[in-house]
Amino acid sequence: MADTINTDETNALIASNKVEGTTVYNVRGERIGTINNFMVDKISGQAEYAVLQFGGFLGIGADYYPIPWNILSYDVEQGGYVVDIDKDRLDAAPRYSDQEPSFDAQYNQQVYSYYGVN
Amino acid sequence: MADTINTDETNALIASNKVEGTTVYNVRGERIGTINNFMVDKISGQAEYAVLQFGGFLGIGADYYPIPWNILSYDVEQGGYVVDIDKDRLDAAPRYSDQEPSFDAQYNQQVYSYYGVN
Numbered sequence: 001m002a003d004t005i006n007t008d009e010t011n012a013l014i015a016s017n018k019v020e021g022t023t024v025y026n027v028r029g030e031r032i033g034t035i036n037n038f039m040v041d042k043i044s045g046q047a048e049y050a051v052l053q054f055g056g057f058l059g060i061g062a063d064y065y066p067i068p069w070n071i072l073s074y075d076v077e078q079g080g081y082v083v084d085i086d087k088d089r090l091d092a093a094p095r096y097s098d099q100e101p102s103f104d105a106q107y108n109q110q111v112y113s114y115y116g117v118n
Numbered sequence: 119m120a121d122t123i124n125t126d127e128t129n130a131l132i133a134s135n136k137v138e139g140t141t142v143y144n145v146r147g148e149r150i151g152t153i154n155n156f157m158v159d160k161i162s163g164q165a166e167y168a169v170l171q172f173g174g175f176l177g178i179g180a181d182y183y184p185i186p187w188n189i190l191s192y193d194v195e196q197g198g199y200v201v202d203i204d205k206d207r208l209d210a211a212p213r214y215s216d217q218e219p220s221f222d223a224q225y226n227q228q229v230y231s232y233y234g235v236n
């Protein structure tokens with residue numbers, strides 16, 4: 001019953017501001033960063049990228065890695081997202097620091113093909 | 119070019135944390151609230167609801183109105199979202215205050231049918 005549940009997620013849905021800040025692990029259980037935010041198609045409402053934040057201190061000097069939404073999975077036991085990306089693979093992944101990319105078609109293709117997603 | 123643009127949105131995409139806090143107007147240009155957050159399908163990444171916050175002070179006593187994502191449109195000139203909902207119609211709309219609903223199928227149907235969306 002709704003009045004006994006104080007939740008910002010359900011089986012199916014999660015609140016945008018709960019996604020932000022969630023820890024991301026690789027499949028070996030190593031922490032690789034946190035979700036800074038995610039990029040949503042304005043019209044359709046489809047989440048295209050989660051932006052993984054790694055490194056830096058209080059947001060200064062951090063790197064941001066756009067990751068296709070559909071390679072994220074949520075692990076209830078770890079309480080975080082799991083992606084099948086090793087640290088070595090992340091080292092060579094598309095990233096930005098101060099300036100966000102334009103997320104145009106060319107950039108999209110670069111990211112999606114890096115992660116083997118169409 | 120990407121290195122000349124410092125943006126958290128593009129023509130097509132917007133950052134989740136930029137959606138949050140954005141002002142919402144009705145079609146007569148009256149401010150009806152702000153987007154508190156939005157609810158996303160965990161698996162598909164589809165945004166189902168934007169949660170309109172209205173009333174209260176510093177988040178205390180505010181009411182939250184889940185609104186189907188696809189009835190929101192963004193108005194560049196106003197710098198906010200526009201929905202075709204009068205204040206009278208909002209008065210009777212599904213809402214919650216302290217306790218979030220479970221957003222189950224029954225609740226979804228209630229909200230979507232209130233706004234005439236399938």
